[in-house]
Amino acid sequence: MTEGLSRVSEDILIxxxxxxxxxxxxxxxxxxxxxxxxVCVRYVQEGSVAxxxxxxxxxxxxDKIGDFRAEGSFEGWMRRVFVTTCLGYLRKRxxxxxxxxxxxxxxxxxxxxxxxxxxxxxxxxxxxxxxxEGYRTVLNLFAVEGYSHREIAGMLGISxxxxxxQYSRAxxxxxxxxxxxxxx
Amino acid sequence: xxxxxxxxxxxLQHHQVKDEVPSWEALERALDKPVLPPSVRTRRSRVLLWAxxxxxxxxxxxxxxxxxRYVVREEPAPAVMHQAGVIPAQGTAVPVAAALDSKxxxxxxxxxxVGVDGIxxxxxxxxxxxGLVAGAVGDVVVDGGKDKGIGVYGRSDGTVDIGGxxxxxxxxxxxxxxxxxxxxxxxxxxxxxxxxxxxVPGVPGGTGVPDAPGMPDGTGVAPVxxxxxxxxxxxxxxAMDGERGRGRSAVSLAFGPNLGQNGQGMMAxxxxxxxxxxxxxxxxxxxxxxxxxxxxEHKMPVxxxxxxxxxxxGGLSLDAGLMYTYMRSESSLSGTLNDYTYRQTLQYxxxxxxxxxxxxxxxxxxxxxxxGGMAEVALSARAKVQxxxxxxxxxxxxxxxxxxxxxxxxxxxxxxxxxxARDMGVFLEPGLSYYPDNHKQPSSYxxxxxxxxxxxxxxxxxx
Numbered sequence: 001m002t003e004g005l006s007r008v009s010e011d012i013l014i015x016x017x018x019x020x021x022x023x024x025x026x027x028x029x030x031x032x033x034x035x036x037x038x039v040c041v042r043y044v045q046e047g048s049v050a051x052x053x054x055x056x057x058x059x060x061x062x063d064k065i066g067d068f069r070a071e072g073s074f075e076g077w078m079r080r081v082f083v084t085t086c087l088g089y090l091r092k093r094x095x096x097x098x099x100x101x102x103x104x105x106x107x108x109x110x111x112x113x114x115x116x117x118x119x120x121x122x123x124x125x126x127x128x129x130x131x132x133e134g135y136r137t138v139l140n141l142f143a144v145e146g147y148s149h150r151e152i153a154g155m156l157g158i159s160x161x162x163x164x165x166q167y168s169r170a171x172x173x174x175x176x177x178x179x180x181x182x183x184x
Numbered sequence: 185x186x187x188x189x190x191x192x193x194x195x196l197q198h199h200q201v202k203d204e205v206p207s208w209e210a211l212e213r214a215l216d217k218p219v220l221p222p223s224v225r226t227r228r229s230r231v232l233l234w235a236x237x238x239x240x241x242x243x244x245x246x247x248x249x250x251x252x253r254y255v256v257r258e259e260p261a262p263a264v265m266h267q268a269g270v271i272p273a274q275g276t277a278v279p280v281a282a283a284l285d286s287k288x289x290x291x292x293x294x295x296x297x298v299g300v301d302g303i304x305x306x307x308x309x310x311x312x313x314x315g316l317v318a319g320a321v322g323d324v325v326v327d328g329g330k331d332k333g334i335g336v337y338g339r340s341d342g343t344v345d346i347g348g349x350x351x352x353x354x355x356x357x358x359x360x361x362x363x364x365x366x367x368x369x370x371x372x373x374x375x376x377x378x379x380x381x382x383x384v385p386g387v388p389g390g391t392g393v394p395d396a397p398g399m400p401d402g403t404g405v406a407p408v409x410x411x412x413x414x415x416x417x418x419x420x421x422x423a424m425d426g427e428r429g430r431g432r433s434a435v436s437l438a439f440g441p442n443l444g445q446n447g448q449g450m451m452a453x454x455x456x457x458x459x460x461x462x463x464x465x466x467x468x469x470x471x472x473x474x475x476x477x478x479x480x481e482h483k484m485p486v487x488x489x490x491x492x493x494x495x496x497x498g499g500l501s502l503d504a505g506l507m508y509t510y511m512r513s514e515s516s517l518s519g520t521l522n523d524y525t526y527r528q529t530l531q532y533x534x535x536x537x538x539x540x541x542x543x544x545x546x547x548x549x550x551x552x553x554x555x556g557g558m559a560e561v562a563l564s565a566r567a568k569v570q571x572x573x574x575x576x577x578x579x580x581x582x583x584x585x586x587x588x589x590x591x592x593x594x595x596x597x598x599x600x601x602x603x604x605a606r607d608m609g610v611f612l613e614p615g616l617s618y619y620p621d622n623h624k625q626p627s628s629y630x631x632x633x634x635x636x637x638x639x640x641x642x643x644x645x646x647x
Contacts, residue, residue: 025215026208034200041201051206058211108188116191121199124192143189144196171188 010074017065025062032075033058036082038121042140043086045129057085083145087155090133108175115184123183130177135170142167216499216542237492480528482629483512484638489536491611491644499542499552507534507558507640511628521573528567530587530628534560538595548603554613555596562587565626588624593617601644613640 013031016024036057040050061081068077108116116124128136141147141155142163149163156163178184489507496502511530516523538556545551565587571579597615604610617638619630629636 022212022215026212029208029211033205034202035198037201037205038196038199042196047204050201051204055206055211055214059214062215108186113187113191116188119195121195124195125199139192143192146193146197175188 011070014065014068014074017062028061029058032078035075036078039079039082040086042125042128042144043083043137044089045125045136049089053082053085053089057082060085079145083141084155087137090137112175112178112184116178119183127177127181127183128174130181131170131173134166135173138163138166139170139174143171213495216495216545477627479515479517480513480526480627480632481515482627482632483514485509485511485629487534487638487640487642489534489640489642491536491642493540493644493646495646499545501540501542503536503538503540503554503556503644505536505642505644507536507560507642508532509534509560511630513628522578523572525570525572526567527570528585528626528628529564530562530585530626531564532560532591533563534558534591534593536595540599550599550601550603550609552599552601553597554599554615556594558593558595558617560591560593561589562591562625585626586624587626589622591619591622591625591630593619593630597640607646609644609646611640611642611644613642614638615640 013024013028017028033054037050037054040053040057041047044050044053061078064081068074119127128139131139137156138152141152142149147155149160149167152158152163152167153160158166175184487507487509489505491503491505491507493501493503509530509532511532513528513530514526516525518524536556536558538554540552540554543551543553565585567583567585569579569581569583570577595615595617597613599611599613599615601609601611615638616635618635621631621634625631
């Protein structure tokens with residue numbers, strides 16, 4: 001059934017959701033729930049909290065879907081909703097903090113890159129989970145989501161320079177975690 | 185973008201976690217709510233929120249119970265109840281006696297009985313003797329007061345003069361005298377005075393105090409502690425007493441709304457009626473208007489409150505909260521000498537609990553049906569009694585009414601809620617309520633109409 005629904009045009013689904021059509025909502029949920037849950041897991045790690053965020057994020061999506069303008073991809077819009085939801089949760093718990101520098105920029109070797117490429121997504125997420133939440137957040141926003149430092153600065157309420165330095169430290173910390181875990 | 189970022193983006197951006205995706209039904213239940221849930225909270229914080237609201241509700245309910253139990257009940261026993269029954273007299277001892285002659289009446293049986301209930305005057309005046317002071321025949325309960333009283337002077341011809349302090353009126357009627365049974369007055373002597381035992385003039389060996397001053401005609405003065413006397417005195421009883429006693433009878437009559445169902449003298453006094461404040465001119469009988477329960481006009485109760493809603497499944501939800509109710513009743517009557525108004529106000533705090541089922545839902549509006557019950561306690565129950573003469577208020581007193589225990593009710597309603605925020609809405613609920621009479625509440629719209637139609641207006645928070 002999921003496959004059948006996934007074939008329905010995204011525009012039709014969005015239009016149905018705007019009208020409050022439950023079947024369209026269900027189809028949209030089944031189409032994107034796994035992807036958005038993965039987003040939530042990357043930010044908060046804890047499964048039960050991630051599921052709560054998925055739940056609340058979809059409620060926001062259905063509530064605000066009328067605001068979506070077809071100027072970009074719908075998935076990108078949804079992703080932004082979920083990232084914002086996750087950041088709201090982290091901000092509420094005051095877990096997005098600026099940490100002291102751990103090290104200078106770390107160079108990564110070809111061998112390490114090869115090792116990284118062999119790692120699964122779950123292994124990468126597990127290693128990211130060992131990072132302090134502030135580093136993990138910036139690493140996710142910049143490296144995975146592809147936001148610019150200006151956007152990150154706006155989302156986290158920090159300066160662009162702080163975002164850059166935080167990412168640099170987060171990257172170094174991540175490589176250190178990978179090495180300590182014998183992953184690379 | 186360096187190579188690390190490329191790897192992370194490629195591997196993670198479109199990664200999916202399929203195994204742990206919650207079912208659609210769980211989300212659909214949340215969508216059944218008329219408004220969207222609040223911002224993200226952890227389960228722990230939700231539990232804490234529940235606990236906080238519950239604690240707040242319990243605190244307010246406890247406060248209401250405390251006010252009801254210790255603040256309201258500290259007041260004197262109420263005299264107005266919507267049903268006949270035992271008189272809740274808890275007055276202070278008020279000896280009342282007076283004498284007119286230096287000779288003690290031999291057959292006087294009117295020694296006032298002083299007890300916890302105040303005066304239970306009994307007996308009659310000495311037949312034909314001047315200066316006889318007698319108490320009231322029948323049960324007269326004086327609930328002790330402490331301010332001003334009223335002086336009453338009897339004359340030998342059986343007529344009655346009433347006097348008192350220069351002020352002349354009971355301007356602090358806080359403790360009603362309550363008459364029960366068939367009050368037959370033959371010379372209850374009531375005079376201004378202080379709390380506690382009083383000095384009574386000129387009854388050597390009698391019930392009065394020997395050195396107390398007597399009136400020129402032998403009338404004694406008996407100060408009474410209570411600020412209020414309410415005594416239902418049939419005319420014929422006074423006449424009979426006059427014939428029998430011919431003593432210096434003194435009668436104190438006062439207004440008292442009688443709300444007893446069978447009219448048996450449950451009265452709340454509002455003070456003795458004195459039209460003329462000049463001592464020497466108090467020369468008239470005071471009337472005794474009696475308000476019957478049926479004379480009370482009960483206004484429609486008004487309720488508003490705060491409700492909390494928790495969805496259980498689908499459109500079914502559990503509602504609980506706090507509800508304040510205000511009820512007003514009033515009556516007025518015209519006597520020969522004065523006019524009287526009686527205004528009663530009751531305030532209740534209730535804990536309603538109900539189950540609601542959504543019938544229809546829009547983006548902001550939601551229709552639902554609801555059924556449940558409510559437990560209420562009285563925060564305040566009082567009545568203001570005014571005595572007017574020629575349009576001017578000459579006595580304005582407040583009487584505290586008895587409202588004990590918990591008033592239970594059953595309620596069924598149809599509700600309309602408008603969401604003013606994501607998790608909050610205002611609601612209007614017309615419904616039917618049934619208030620079984622627990623015989624402990626004052627007369628009100630609810631006792632008159634146990635099954636009544638009502639509107640509730642309130643604010644509801646969902647979580």
